Amino acid sequence: MLLMPNFYQVGSENLSHRFDGTAYLLRGDDYSILVDCGTPLGYQKIVQNIKSCGVNPSDIRYILGTHGHYDHVGAASDFKRDYGCKLLLHKNDVERVESGDKLKTASAVLYGEDFVPVKVDTQLNGGEHFTVGEFRIEAIHTPGHTPGGVCYEVEVNGLKLLIAGDTINGGFSKHIDSNEEDWKRSLDILCSRHYDMMVVGHSNATLLCDADDRLKDARNSFANYYNPWFKRFDQKYKY
Numbered sequence: 001m002l003l004m005p006n007f008y009q010v011g012s013e014n015l016s017h018r019f020d021g022t023a024y025l026l027r028g029d030d031y032s033i034l035v036d037c038g039t040p041l042g043y044q045k046i047v048q049n050i051k052s053c054g055v056n057p058s059d060i061r062y063i064l065g066t067h068g069h070y071d072h073v074g075a076a077s078d079f080k081r082d083y084g085c086k087l088l089l090h091k092n093d094v095e096r097v098e099s100g101d102k103l104k105t106a107s108a109v110l111y112g113e114d115f116v117p118v119k120v121d122t123q124l125n126g127g128e129h130f131t132v133g134e135f136r137i138e139a140i141h142t143p144g145h146t147p148g149g150v151c152y153e154v155e156v157n158g159l160k161l162l163i164a165g166d167t168i169n170g171g172f173s174k175h176i177d178s179n180e181e182d183w184k185r186s187l188d189i190l191c192s193r194h195y196d197m198m199v200v201g202h203s204n205a206t207l208l209c210d211a212d213d214r215l216k217d218a219r220n221s222f223a224n225y226y227n228p229w230f231k232r233f234d235q236k237y238k239y
């Protein structure tokens with residue numbers, strides 16, 4: 001689904017599999033980049049979506065992970081095996097994906113699935129820059145949802161786009177090492193910057209064009225109320 005020239009949503013609950021977080025394709029001339037890549041259950045559909053954007057999956061050089069969760073980088077092992085993509089992830093989330101930790105990757109509790117262990121090719125610290133086509137990308141370390149959360153700031157044609165992952169609207173649990181104070185600091189960092197547009201970790205193919213106001217609202221509403229009645233995906237409820 002085209003969101004702007006050379007920027008596509010290729011994975012999501014609606015586009016690939018109901019377990020998939022959002023996955024974005026940034027198309028360049030020589031190579032392309034994925035930001036997140038969904039689950040193994042949505043893998044084939046995401047590959048199909050990439051091809052329908054006119055991109056050969058073999059031309060995807062990097063998968064930039066927003067964090068080490070099943071719904072975001074669960075299919076990284078498939079992409080690496082079939083297309084030789086390199087996985088980049090913040091160093092704080094590396095151990096959980098390389099060991100296939102079912103709890104810390106949220107694969108078991110939320111989805112009832114295993115996490116296929118995957119080697120991270122490059123560990124991020126935050127502050128790294130990447131270029132693909134006309135896009136200039138900066139990795140911003142935004143811990144809170146998980147310790148290795150990363151948002152990607154994308155500059156294109158004078159506009160700034162934030163790929164926020166689960167730093168906006170993500171779940172909070174001690175089982176995935178969520179940290180409230182870290183998360184507040186991360187939101188403060190995002191609020192101190194200017195963004196023209198934003199996309200988040202779970203949504204339809206939508207560019208949110210009031211990003212600054214949404215980030216401010218997210219910061220103001222964060223951790224004001226805890227909902228203990230969370231409903232798991234893998235169970236049925238009468239009410």
Ligand SMILES: [Fe+2]
Pocket residue numbers: 067069145166170171
């Ligand atoms: Fe997550």
